[in-house]
Amino acid sequence: MRGFSLALAITGIAGAAVAQDYVDPPRGYVNGSATSTPATPGVKTQAETAIRGYFSSDGLKFRAERVRIATSVTRGFDQRIAGPISIVCGEYRQPDAPDDYRSYAWFYVAIKKSDVLWSEADTVADGHSMAYDDCQGAGMTN
Numbered sequence: 001m002r003g004f005s006l007a008l009a010i011t012g013i014a015g016a017a018v019a020q021d022y023v024d025p026p027r028g029y030v031n032g033s034a035t036s037t038p039a040t041p042g043v044k045t046q047a048e049t050a051i052r053g054y055f056s057s058d059g060l061k062f063r064a065e066r067v068r069i070a071t072s073v074t075r076g077f078d079q080r081i082a083g084p085i086s087i088v089c090g091e092y093r094q095p096d097a098p099d100d101y102r103s104y105a106w107f108y109v110a111i112k113k114s115d116v117l118w119s120e121a122d123t124v125a126d127g128h129s130m131a132y133d134d135c136q137g138a139g140m141t142n
Contacts, residue, residue, distance in 0.1 A: 040086055040113060043067055047088035047109035050119040057094060063104065065090030066140045073110055075118060086111040089135035092121070106132040106141075 044065050052060055068087045074080040088109045097103035105124045108131040110117040120131040135141050 040111065043086040043088055043111050046111055046114070046116065047090075047107070047119070048092075050109050050116045051092055051107045051121050053119075054121045055094070057096075059095035061093045061095065061099075063091050063093075068138060068140060070110075070138075073117070075110075081112065081117065083112070085117065087138050087140070089131075089138060089140040093124075097124070106135055108132075108134040108138075 044067060047065070048060070048062055051062075052058075066089050068089075069083065070085045070087055071083045072080050073083065073085050073087070088107075088111065090107060091104035092107055093099070093103045093105070103124060105122040105126075106128065107119065107121045109119040120134060122129040122131040132141065
């Protein structure tokens, strides 16, 4: 029975990217053993560029972007990647969409130094999905 419970627990967390020990430099919020390592300059721009790669249209609008630094990250069952890693979360909308909260979808980008480790973009039609879950797991959806 104990093995079955463990298997259920592992299955439940398998799809989410998890980042631990965050630092939010603007407010100095520290959780766990994180240090006050500053974010790599230009990570928001790099994250926006990664998300634009998902779409053929130009002019995506971004809002509510937040950057945190993780001492390490993992994705699903992948091996943990040591940091510092910049985590960028926020919302975007298509240029022809109305400017209201229902037109925005979440994105998540993990960047180490100047390399994008992975990026995810939810769509408005799908509602909250992988990117939102990962941003929520990183404590960046509030």
